[in-house]
Amino acid sequence: MDVKSNHTSPVLTDPAPLSKSRLRVTSGLLQYSRAAFSPNLFLTVPRMKTGIIDIYASNCLDSMESSSPPHKKSREINNDLVSADTDVAYRTWLLKYPSALASFEQITNFANGKRIALFLDYDGTLSPIVDNPDCAFMSNEMRAALKDVAKCFPTAIISGRSRDKVYEFVGLTELNYAGSHGMDIMSPVRQSSDDYSNYILSTDKKGKEVNLFQPASEFLPMIDEVFNSLVNSTEEIQGAKVENNKFCVSVHYRNVDEKEWTTVAQRVHDVIRNYPRLRLTHGRKVLEVRPVINWDKGKAVTFLLESLGLGNWDGLLPIYVGDDQTDEDAFKVLREGNRGYGILVSSVPKESNALFSLKDPQEVMEFLQSLVVWKKKTSTV
Numbered sequence: 498m499d500v501k502s503n504h505t506s507p508v509l510t511d512p513a514p515l516s517k518s519r520l521r522v523t524s525g526l527l528q529y530s531r532a533a534f535s536p537n538l539f540l541t542v543p544r545m546k547t548g549i550i551d552i553y554a555s556n557c558l559d560s561m562e563s564s565s566p567p568h569k570k571s572r573e574i575n576n577d578l579v580s581a582d583t584d585v586a587y588r589t590w591l592l593k594y595p596s597a598l599a600s601f602e603q604i605t606n607f608a609n610g611k612r613i614a615l616f617l618d619y620d621g622t623l624s625p626i627v628d629n630p631d632c633a634f635m636s637n638e639m640r641a642a643l644k645d646v647a648k649c650f651p652t653a654i655i656s657g658r659s660r661d662k663v664y665e666f667v668g669l670t671e672l673n674y675a676g677s678h679g680m681d682i683m684s685p686v687r688q689s690s691d692d693y694s695n696y697i698l699s700t701d702k703k704g705k706e707v708n709l710f711q712p713a714s715e716f717l718p719m720i721d722e723v724f725n726s727l728v729n730s731t732e733e734i735q736g737a738k739v740e741n742n743k744f745c746v747s748v749h750y751r752n753v754d755e756k757e758w759t760t761v762a763q764r765v766h767d768v769i770r771n772y773p774r775l776r777l778t779h780g781r782k783v784l785e786v787r788p789v790i791n792w793d794k795g796k797a798v799t800f801l802l803e804s805l806g807l808g809n810w811d812g813l814l815p816i817y818v819g820d821d822q823t824d825e826d827a828f829k830v831l832r833e834g835n836r837g838y839g840i841l842v843s844s845v846p847k848e849s850n851a852l853f854s855l856k857d858p859q860e861v862m863e864f865l866q867s868l869v870v871w872k873k874k875t876s877t878v
């Protein structure tokens with residue numbers, strides 16, 4: 498193994514500690530309050546200044562509740578009117594974030610003569626959200642669609658999971674994989690890759706030489722330590738689950754009684770308060786502990802494009818499909834300068850930097866299949 502060195506390091510050398518004043522400022526961004534669930538269920542989530550939010554324990558519960566919209570099913574059972582309101586709100590929201598399926602012609606018209614590059618999130622995008630994170634399996638139909646699309650366009654999955662875990666779920670060698678929210682990228686070996694530090698020459702599942710880019714590698718021992726502490730401190734909370742995602746740790750509370758959510762937040766806060774170089778972000782019923790480095794899914798998209806030899810954005814149409822707050826960084830990169838299309842996967846209205854939307858993984862699959870059909874049709878013309 499050859500560890501290449503130097504140039505731009507994304508590691509922040511002087512990370513700002515989780516000081517109270519700083520946290521107070523950022524907590525102001527956390528307007529996902531209980532009130533956000535107004536009767537018409539239109540989430541008034543503000544555009545975030547950054548994709549990563551530091552949180553203070555006292556604000557944690559609000560954020561935990563609001564980043565975890567209640568299941569549509571239970572709302573419908575309780576109140577048909579609420580369900581009707583939800584549909585109206587969703588349809589209104591679609592005017593701002595049109596369906597990528599309904600807008601398929603518009604997308605492909607813009608793509609004509611350009612090279613499409615596809616970026617996909619995993620959980621909630623390629624696989625449905627399920628209670629047990631170890632069972633977030635992708636359907637065989639989705640796998641087939643993914644395989645076909647990867648034969649037509651350069652395709653990468655950028656997940657919060659560890660890279661190994663997401664590969665285990667997907668099992669396709671035709672794609673590129675980035676784990677730990679883009680902090681663990683496997684990409685083809687290229688000369689131009691020298692712009693970044695922390696390259697490791699490695700081999701992929703087929704034995705081919707690849708580059709590994711791990712900008713948070715120095716955090717590995719710290720992450721392992723925090724993972725063990727979090728496992729210990731949450732072991733008595735029924736339903737809590739801690740997942741080691743290599744360069745970040747997820748603390749799941751999906752299966753924890755809502756009355757115990759404060760305890761989860763407190764325990765997590767108690768552990769990470771000792772680590773000023775780590776911060777906490779919110780996902781879908783999950784608290785995520787991650788290194789304070791200047792790296793996110795948006796930067797991972799730019800990095801992957803360069804690694805795939807597509808760094809010169811001309812004649813390129815990158816499309817990113819994702820459902821989570823962390824995907825907003827990627828949407829933003831594409832939105833700025835009209836570089837490409839972000840597609841938010843959501844069945845509830847929420848503010849986003851994406852341009853289009855898809856309702857669920859089933860619609861994502863239909864979108865991928867449509868791209869393949871379109872590609873085959875236009876290639877034979």
Ligand SMILES: O=P(O)(O)OC[C@H]1O[C@H](O[C@H]2O[C@H](CO)[C@@H](O)[C@H](O)[C@H]2O)[C@H](O)[C@@H](O)[C@@H]1O
Pocket residue numbers: 618619620621625626627628629630631633655656657658740742747749751780781782783785821823
């Ligand atoms: O970037 P992603 O690929 O979307 O990963 C984000 C997190 O996804 C997983 O958690 C989410 O999906 C689980 C399975 O459906 C669900 O049980 C959980 O409540 C969701 O938050 C994964 O387990 C996390 O580690 C990822 O960070």
